[in-house]
Amino acid sequence: MLKELFTKTTKKKKYATIPSETAKQDVPEGIMTKCPSCKKIMYTKELVKNLKVCFHCGFHHQMNSKERIDSFVDLGSFEELNNGMISGNPLDFPDYEDKLEKDRLKTNLNEAVVTGTGSIDGLNVVVAIMDASFRMGSMGSVVGEKITLAIEKADELKVPFIIFTASGGARMQEGVLSLMQMAKTSAALKRFSDHGGLIISIMTHPTTGGVSASFASLGDYNFAEPGALIGFAGRRIIEQTIREELPEDFQTSEFLLKHGQLDAVVSRSDLRETIASILEIHQPGGINRWQEI
């Protein structure tokens, strides 16, 4: 009878399966990723292989600094600079040291930016990659100094400087010292620029506050990844001050492009190629190259 069958199956369900230890290890956390934009679920590994761009809707998931280096710089060419610099607590700000320690353990990074030398399609560059997983990518003394040292390195080697920005802005816990890093990094870029150095800024989600109001906006070429949040003041603060609703695309890459703040919005799959061709055009020689024709 149908009824009998039904009872049997429900009885069976009473037994719970306890996965063995090995089985547990086979299913690491985060094996699947849900796209926050289209809500579709996909294999994390495949997503990473696709440069963390959603297969379904093209949403650009945040990349950490390691993923960025692996996908952008020529394999094996990256050599990190100043990895050992860590933040102090200049204002004796309560709990700051604990928060830093926690993020160091969580991210395996010492600070919110990774800098180094490397090559793109064989062309040498200095690259700085901000990592939003460490203190929201905020800029304190170490971030400012590491970026400044990286720019100085590019100046010394006479190679282009490329920066990937991802930051909530200045780091509150270092107060005015964080603010002054905006001036420090901008001064380094100015000097590098006056020596003929090429600056490429690639803004990724999110690039706001003091970082957007300093080196992120100072590229000879300013790019952004699609859909990134980029702006000076926070949306909530603006809504509170002007008491009107802001357009949906406010402070996105597309909004900035429309208002003349970017050269282009470049999707991640085209990024490496785009940057490589810009680097190629800027090979040393400039106008003198015409004599070779």
Added chain:
Amino acid sequence: MAGDLEFEKPVVELRKKISELRDYTQNTDMDLSAEIEKLEARLEKLENEIYENIKPWDRVQIARHPERPTSLDYISKLFTDFFECHGDRVFGDDEAIVGGIAKYHGLPVTVIGHQRGKDTKENIRRNFGMPHPEGYRKALRLMKQAEKFRRPIICFIDTKGAYPGKAAEERGQSEAIARNLFEMAGLKVPVVCIVIGEGGSGGALALGVGNHIHMLENSTYSVISPEGAASILWRDASQAKKAAETMRITAPDLKELGVVDEIIPEARGGAHRDLEKQVQAIDQTLLASLKSLSGYSEEEIIDHRYKKYKLIGQYSSLNEYIGVN
């Protein structure tokens, strides 16, 4: 006196009492001069106690005092022949920043400053001293002009911050600030910046990349307003007082952190108590600053500025942290 602040109240009350007693003595036969003398001695002691132990939050109140002298107050007293220039040549004229050419001790200078209003009407016109991108672009235009004609640049900093608004974002507030930091770093003439009121974040820094940075004794300079810091850190803007103490935003703090060169003393209770005296104090520091920077070549002046900022910041190394050489 009008515009007394909370922390000064004990002094104000005692002063009132003394004057009441004086009136009383004049109108009656009773001689209270002994009492008055006693109270005056107490007043002096109280004043010393209060004004020599001004807390960070009290300084925030002084820096925001509605009667605190503004850029134009100082410009009209320190300089002669001030001619105000308008417009960024791109979009418009932002009255939250004033700038122009003038003579200082008989020699040409370019002077630029954030400008608050004195009353509501003027404050609306000047957007409460919070600039839009065109304000920063006007400032930069005037700085490049100063560089072309080889005159030093003096900047007065006095803003809550760059204006957080839709139009400001559309016209590139970030880029305008960033561009000023970048270009100011490369100016071939001396730049002296003086924080006269509030130095609010990037909006202040965009006029603040100088060879020397000075601060009036009761001015503040910070990465974010105390209210903003409190709402981000503790999700409670009413803890602004605590934030003002934690964030280290006063002139003595900034001097200690190596950001500020000189602290310019203020009259007791703040610059608004005695404008003439304040002008003299600024004059003394400013003149010394410009004199000391006048001997530098173009390259040296840029280098001097570069080194100043390169030294700002504190950090250590991982090896130090884990105890390895």
